[in-house]
Amino acid sequence: MAIEANGKTFETDEEGYLANLNEWEPEVATAMALAEDCPLTDEHWDIINFLREYYEEYQIAPAVRVLTKAVGKKLGKDKGNSKYLYELFPYGPGKQACKYAGLPKPTGCV
Amino acid sequence: MADYEIPETHEFPIIPSIMEGAMAHSAPFVASEEFQTAMGFPSGAETGQLIDGWKEKFLELLEEKLGKYRSLQVFMDTCVKCGACTDKCHYFIGTADPKNMPVARQDLIRKIYRRYFTFAGKFFGKLGIPGFVGAAELTEEAVREMYSYYHQCSECRRCAVFCPFGIDTAEVTMAARDILSMIGMGQKYSNQIIPKIHKIGNNLGLPEAALADTLEGLEEEIEDETGVKVRLPLDEKGADILLVTPSADFFAEPHVDGLMGYAKVFHAAGVSWTISSLASEAANFGLFIGNYEAMRNISLRIRDEAKRLGVKRIIFGECGHAWRVAYNHLNTLAGPWDFLDQNYPIPQHILEFTKDCLDRDILNIDKSENDHMTLTFHDSCNIARASRIGEEPGSQFTTPREVIKAVCNNFHDMPIETIHDQTFCCGGGGGLLTDDLMELRIKGALPRMEALKNTVAEKGVTHMAAICAICKSQFTKVLPYYGMTMDQIVSVHQLVSSAIILEGQGEEAEESDDAEESA
Numbered sequence: 099m100a101i102e103a104n105g106k107t108f109e110t111d112e113e114g115y116l117a118n119l120n121e122w123e124p125e126v127a128t129a130m131a132l133a134e135d136c137p138l139t140d141e142h143w144d145i146i147n148f149l150r151e152y153y154e155e156y157q158i159a160p161a162v163r164v165l166t167k168a169v170g171k172k173l174g175k176d177k178g179n180s181k182y183l184y185e186l187f188p189y190g191p192g193k194q195a196c197k198y199a200g201l202p203k204p205t206g207c208v
Numbered sequence: 209m210a211d212y213e214i215p216e217t218h219e220f221p222i223i224p225s226i227m228e229g230a231m232a233h234s235a236p237f238v239a240s241e242e243f244q245t246a247m248g249f250p251s252g253a254e255t256g257q258l259i260d261g262w263k264e265k266f267l268e269l270l271e272e273k274l275g276k277y278r279s280l281q282v283f284m285d286t287c288v289k290c291g292a293c294t295d296k297c298h299y300f301i302g303t304a305d306p307k308n309m310p311v312a313r314q315d316l317i318r319k320i321y322r323r324y325f326t327f328a329g330k331f332f333g334k335l336g337i338p339g340f341v342g343a344a345e346l347t348e349e350a351v352r353e354m355y356s357y358y359h360q361c362s363e364c365r366r367c368a369v370f371c372p373f374g375i376d377t378a379e380v381t382m383a384a385r386d387i388l389s390m391i392g393m394g395q396k397y398s399n400q401i402i403p404k405i406h407k408i409g410n411n412l413g414l415p416e417a418a419l420a421d422t423l424e425g426l427e428e429e430i431e432d433e434t435g436v437k438v439r440l441p442l443d444e445k446g447a448d449i450l451l452v453t454p455s456a457d458f459f460a461e462p463h464v465d466g467l468m469g470y471a472k473v474f475h476a477a478g479v480s481w482t483i484s485s486l487a488s489e490a491a492n493f494g495l496f497i498g499n500y501e502a503m504r505n506i507s508l509r510i511r512d513e514a515k516r517l518g519v520k521r522i523i524f525g526e527c528g529h530a531w532r533v534a535y536n537h538l539n540t541l542a543g544p545w546d547f548l549d550q551n552y553p554i555p556q557h558i559l560e561f562t563k564d565c566l567d568r569d570i571l572n573i574d575k576s577e578n579d580h581m582t583l584t585f586h587d588s589c590n591i592a593r594a595s596r597i598g599e600e601p602g603s604q605f606t607t608p609r610e611v612i613k614a615v616c617n618n619f620h621d622m623p624i625e626t627i628h629d630q631t632f633c634c635g636g637g638g639g640l641l642t643d644d645l646m647e648l649r650i651k652g653a654l655p656r657m658e659a660l661k662n663t664v665a666e667k668g669v670t671h672m673a674a675i676c677a678i679c680k681s682q683f684t685k686v687l688p689y690y691g692m693t694m695d696q697i698v699s700v701h702q703l704v705s706s707a708i709i710l711e712g713q714g715e716e717a718e719e720s721d722d723a724e725e726s727a
Contacts, residue, residue, distance in 0.1 A: 112237045112396070113643065156418035161459040164425050180461055184694075190685075192460070193643070205401050206411030207456040207491060207527075207641060207677035 103129035115196075115203050122150075122200030130198050134189075138198070142186055144173060149199040159196045159204050212647050214689050215302050217658040223295045224304035231305040231651075235356040236644050239394035246403040247502070252392040262391040263346055267324055269387045270317075274325065279376065280383050284321045286373045287311060293367040293377075298632045299360050302651035307357050310367035310377045316354045317384050319344035355393050358384040360648055362638035363496065364589035369629055381638070382498025389497060397642035398493045405506055410455035410489035416442075419485055422458050430468055436710040438475045440467075440483065445517050447482035449474070452490045452510055452534075452555075453525025454677035463680055466526050466699025472708050473562050473701070476571050481523075487513035490530035491677070496639030503533065507541040520549040523556045526699060528588035528637065528676030531557060535595035557597045559607050559675065562704060566614045572709040575617050582618035583703070584669045585609055586656065586683075587631035588676035602628075608675055608700055615707035620667035626659040634674075636682030649682060650689050657690040664692075673700045 099110045104125035109117040114130065116122060127146055131138045138146075148168055152160045160168070162180055170178015183191035192204050244251040250259045259265065274281045293310040295301065300308040307313060322329035322343035329343035338344055363378035388394070404413045414422070423440040430438045441447060451474075457467040474481045487510045494503030514522055522545075524534050534555045539545065545554045553560065565571050591597065591604050598607040605628045613619050626632055635652030663669045674680050674697060683697035 156415065156421065158412070158414050158418045160418075161414075161422045161425075161464065162461050163429065163464055164422055167425060167429070202413070204412055204459065205397075205404065206459075206489075207454050207681050208412065208460045 101129050116200050119200050127198040145195050146199045149195055149201055153201050159201050212650050215651055215654045217661050226306040227304040231303045234648050236359050236642055237396035239396045239399040243399040244394050247399050249389045249394050250392055259392040265391050266387055269390055273383050279379055283375045283380055284318055287375055292370045296367045296370050298655045299652045302654035308360055313357050313361055314377055314380045316357055320346050354384055355388055362633045362640055364633035364637055365593045386498035398497045398639045402493050402502055405489055409486045411491050412455040412459055414455055416485040419488055426468055434710055434713045436712050438471050440471050442483050443485050444482040447480045447519055449479055449481035449521045449523050450514050450519040451481055451483050451523050452487055454490045454527040455488055456677035457525055462699045462702055463677055465702035469701025469705030470558055472705050476710055477565050484513040490524050490527040492530055492533040495529055495533050504541045511542040521552045523558055523561055525558050526675040528590035532590035532594040559597050559611055563607050563611055573615055573707045574709050575615055575707055577706045578616040578703055581671045582669045583612055583616050584620055584622050584663050584672050585612060586672050586674045586679060587627050588679050589631060589633045589637060592631045593629055612673055615703050620669055622659040622663045632656045634679040634682040637678050641678050641682055650686050653686040671696050671698050673698050675700050
């Protein structure tokens with residue numbers, strides 16, 4: 099599988115995650131989101147950017163409470179909960195947002 | 209939510225009319241060479257292709273298993289096709305595919321057994337009519353059918369409760385999956401996860417630094433909420449208790465609320481405990497793929513960490529299949545545990561610990577904290593049918609309910625034919641909790657969703673509590689498809705967490721209230 103973005107072709111795995119995470123560019127996120135009918139707004143980008151920063155430091159997606167806490171701090175307490183995140187990413191912030199952000203898929207019993 | 213055909217729920221369970229081949233298309237992603245190799249399993253020229261000489265290998269492995277596991281030999285021989293199991297499987301009820309009747313699913317490999325390992329099968333096979341004695345040739349098509357339907361069984365053993373011979377479909381599924389792995393058809397989901405346990409310490413791939421950061425955040429959350437410093441210690445040598453819990457407890461909701469509940473109970477009980485970063489996973493997917501070596505290696509690292517940290521006791525968190533492996537096999541897989549304190553169960557379940565604290569009345573509980581909810585309890589299949597919590601027969605059913613009732617005022621059970629040892633699987637157990645099987649997971653959840661919906665309607669239940677990471681994640685995903693909300697599933701220790709009043713809790717707030725009043 100593959101996805102076209104920024105005039106280039108990016109290889110993805112069976113589940114649509116980037117095969118080579120180092121190749122990520124913002125346009126990849128935009129293309130993935132469009133393909134899933136989820137156009138990205140600034141609110142989406144706030145989350146995606148946080149995910150990338152966290153991943154850079156810890157090599158894993160943040161746990162849900164780490165994410166909601168960070169979002170709450172930055173965007174206000176009313177947004178620091180999973181309800182807000184699910185509104186943005188209906189397939190689940192853990193998986194859908196990670197995919198757009200070029201993070202590996204969280205695996206296990208989640 | 210993606211578009212799937214959602215089965216209808218009814219006031220009473222309805223056995224569906226069969227729909228031949230309804231789920232023949234369902235199969236999880238096959239593990240690529242990368243994941244097969246990491247497990248030490250072979251792979252074909254391309255992902256999903258069988259290895260050279262697969263047929264001989266298949267039969268050789270089946271013969272080996274029949275010799276090694278007497279149970280499998282008995283299960284292959286004893287079925288009399290009485291039909292008692294046919295309508296007992298949640299995947300059959302939810303999909304109507306007749307191959308999801310446990311007997312039919314078992315028969316996919318039993319046919320092969322009969323063809324190559326019984327006199328009748330060999331004889332009629334040579335005449336070209338193996339079907340005359342319920343036997344069949346081992347073809348690539350047969351292998352692919354097995355891959356599909358042995359990944360439509362969650363190894364929950366509900367069928368075995370009703371089988372007059374006690375044939376355990378789970379064991380048949382495990383044997384089949386293990387053979388499939390060895391001819392190039394391993395499952396991606398499980399085979400991608402298991403190596404992470406050894407490389408990083410858990411199924412998620414949560415490294416030590418991230419785990420430490422996450423636990424620190426949870427300590428802050430408890431302190432913000434209660435004003436009390438409750439620790440979630442990591443890798444602390446000399447602690448009395450090693451907590452082994454599913455990594456989903458660190459990561460997902462409502463799991464994490466349960467984890468904070470364990471921490472509060474340990475705190476209130478005044479015991480010293482720790483999590484190990486290298487054994488930060490209770491789950492043992494070696495069970496799901498039917499691979500003894502994998503199961504053993506995963507268990508051994510718990511032993512290594514218990515020794516390294518010098519703990520005296522091991523307690524398992526809320527995880528269904530982990531407890532099945534721990535309760536039944538931890539001693540044979542990773543024992544002897546002679547270096548632990550023999551005065552406590554080895555291993556112990558967190559509910560046993562909490563129940564004991566409640567019985568000794570050392571926890572300060574305010575049940576009214578949970579008054580905004582009316583609870584029911586989902587028995588996890590692996591705990592209900594494959595283990596015990598507590599010491600009495602059936603105490604795996606009573607212990608969680610007693611703990612819930614000790615911390616909640618409002619509780620009602622779901623219908624008796626859907627709980628205790630007749631409980632229905634959540635639909636995502638046994639290595640099937642993967643997005644590529646979402647259709648199966650939604651359909652397989654039907655009997656539980658139906659029982660829950662009816663209990664909601666009749667008794668006013670608002671939330672369902674569970675003690676398994678898989679159940680919690682699965683329900684979070686499937687509840688919305690059945691017109692309910694994801695936050696209706698809660699952890700049992702989340703309820704404990706809400707009701708427990710810690711020493712010193714709220715004092716600061718009260719003081720400031722007093723200050724305001726006097727001012």
